[in-house]
Amino acid sequence: MKRETTEIRQEQIKKAVLDIIFNEGLDRLSTRNLAYKVGITEGAIFRHFKSKRDIILSIMQDVQTNLISDLRTIALSAESAEQRLFSFLCKQCTYLIENKGVTILLFTEAAHMNDRALKEHLREILIEQKSLIGKIVKDGMSEGLWNTKLNVDDVTTMYMGIPITLNIELTLNHERFDRDNFCRRMFSLLQHMLSIQNQKRM
Amino acid sequence: MKRETTEIRQEQIKKAVLDIIFNEGLDRLSTRNLAYKVGITEGAIFRHFKSKRDIILSIMQDVQTNLISDLRTIALSAESAEQRLFSFLCKQCTYLIENKGVTILLFTEAAHMNDRALKEHLREILIEQKSLIGKIVKDGMSEGLWNTKLNVDDVTTMYMGIPITLNIELTLNHERFDRDNFCRRMFSLLQHMLSIQNQKRM
DNA sequence: ACATTATGTAAGTAAGTGTTTATATATCTT
DNA sequence: AAGATATATAAACACTTACTTACATAATGT
Missing domain, CATH: 1.10.10.60 (Homeodomain-like)
Structure with a gap:
């Protein structure tokens, strides 16, 4: 053998x-x-x-060291906030599509096993992502690019819906989901949301 | 006995x-x-x-007959698109908060059991919600209230991120999650996204 | 060449799974 | 009051689970 x-x-x-x-x-x-x-x-x-639990924790650690470090690099790069937000979103979506098993594992196992340490780990991964997006959004506001009246936390909450929805649609729709230019289309909506605007109505 | x-x-x-x-x-x-x-x-x-599976299917049926029918009533009511969108969002959020067990069950069990019928049922529930929101959005555009250049499907995808994110935050953060005026805050962001605007930059 | 160490197996553990069976009895109908 | 029926039980079913033990052997360092 x-x-x-x-x-x-x-x-x-x-x-x-x-x-x-x-x-x-x-x-x-x-x-x-x-x-x-x-x-x-x-x-x-x-x-x-x-233990079996240790295998899952080790996979979570991999997400931490692979995806999150890439996202951190993007968020802290020297590019414009607009460019960084787009790259960030693309990176997340690509990762979710290429590592479908990972995300199913993380989201469902946390709820399933009711394991505090596992949940906490997942929570940290999400919080870290949100804080990186928060930084990009704040930078964009400082640059005079985006509407400073928006609440940054609310924007990041809304933003996080994108990768999470993508994940659920991938799980449920399998291959029927229209992933062409998904990032670009969602990014365009984010731009509308963030833009400094003269509203015609309230 | x-x-x-x-x-x-x-x-x-x-x-x-x-x-x-x-x-x-x-x-x-x-x-x-x-x-x-x-x-x-x-x-x-x-x-x-x-069977045990039948219990879960029955609970799904309950969601269908309780939540979805309420949402349908809201979406098809005579009120303005703006008012309907807000009511719709509030209804969804309230339901998720008050029936946390249901949504954990639906989302995780579909992935867990790899059960085609179960997945299909959940998919239908999501698609029905999206189509109702789509109607509201289209109505709002016809009313001249919202930006007609936006892709309705993309807007509904983005919208669906809100309840799904809420659900995940509730699962992971339990009670730490800031649910005060959650609907109102998210609705405000949606309004920015949907509004007819004169952008200062591209 | 030989002892040590890391990696493997086969067979077991105790506990848990959804489900069924044979049997009993509470409740309803006549 | 008697018979039929629906609702219960206790005990087992056959199977799966994560994990352990006792033992074997391939690879490695001296």
């Missing part, structure tokens, strides 16, 4: 987790099925992770 | 489902725990519902 290092097995196991969620649904995410997918026995799984 | 009609037991069982989800998490939603909560034995559960 061929043997692999813990590092390689951990990657294989995490990859298999996302694969199962995407192709078979969360209720098929058992250690038995997981072991079968990786091509090892159930016992071997627990050689590389001390 | 006291006996109740199937109708009463069905209501008690469905109530217990939402109770368990809210207070203990979805993973504690076993027929055993359910029976214990209602105060009957497991076997009795299956006298009133033919």
Whole structure:
């Protein structure tokens, strides 16, 4: 029997987790099925992770180190607020589309397991994203680009609806969802919302 | 032992489902725990519902007949588009806040069970809501109230982010979430987005 | 070449899952 | 009051769950 290092097995196991969620649904995410997918026995799984919960936490950590750090780079770059907001939105959408399993896992498992640490972790990921968007919005206001009368927190709340809705539509509609220029279309609406305007009516 | 009609037991069982989800998490939603909560034995559960899946489908049906019919009434009423949009949003938010268990159940169980019929049902609920909002938006445009250049589908997609985000924040933040005037604040942003405007910049 | 260590397996654990069966009894109808 | 029916129970069903144990062997360092 061929043997692999813990590092390689951990990657294989995490990859298999996302694969199962995407192709078979969360209720098929058992250690038995997981072991079968990786091509090892159930016992071997627990050689590389001390529990199933630990696998999920490790995947969350990956999101933290991959997606969030990319988003941080975009939010803090030297470009215009407008350009940064667009790049930020595109990055989020691309990630959600390419890592569908991850987001299903995060959102549903937090509610499902009723696990405080897991929920807290997810909460931090969302809060961090919101604070980065908040920075971009504030910068855009300072630049005289956007309406300073808007409440920044409200704008970020509204903004976060976009990736979350995208995720739900992807889950439910699978391939029927119209993702062409999704970022561009949503960005255009955000611009209307943020713009300094002379309203014709109240 | 006291006996109740199937109708009463069905209501008690469905109530217990939402109770368990809210207070203990979805993973504690076993027929055993359910029976214990209602105060009957497991076997009795299956006298009133033919399967656990049927209980969830029945709850979905309740959402359909309660929430959706209320929303339809609002959307098709004689009031102004502006007033209808606000009432619609408020109704949705109130329902989500008062029936947290329901929405956790719907969103997560669809992904979890990978159940086509269940997913389809949820998809229909969302599509129906979107089409009602679409009608309000189109009416508002005809009334000369809102920007006719906006894509109605995009607006409804953006709109749907609001209740969905609210739901996620409620799940994760529990009581820390600032729900004061939530509808009013989000509605104000929607108005900015929809308004006919003279933009100062592109 | 040999002892050590990391990675594996096969078979088990106890507890939990949704569901069914055989049986009892409360309630309703006649 | 007697019979029919609906509602209950207790106990089991066959199966799955995450996880553990005892033991084996491939890879590694000396």
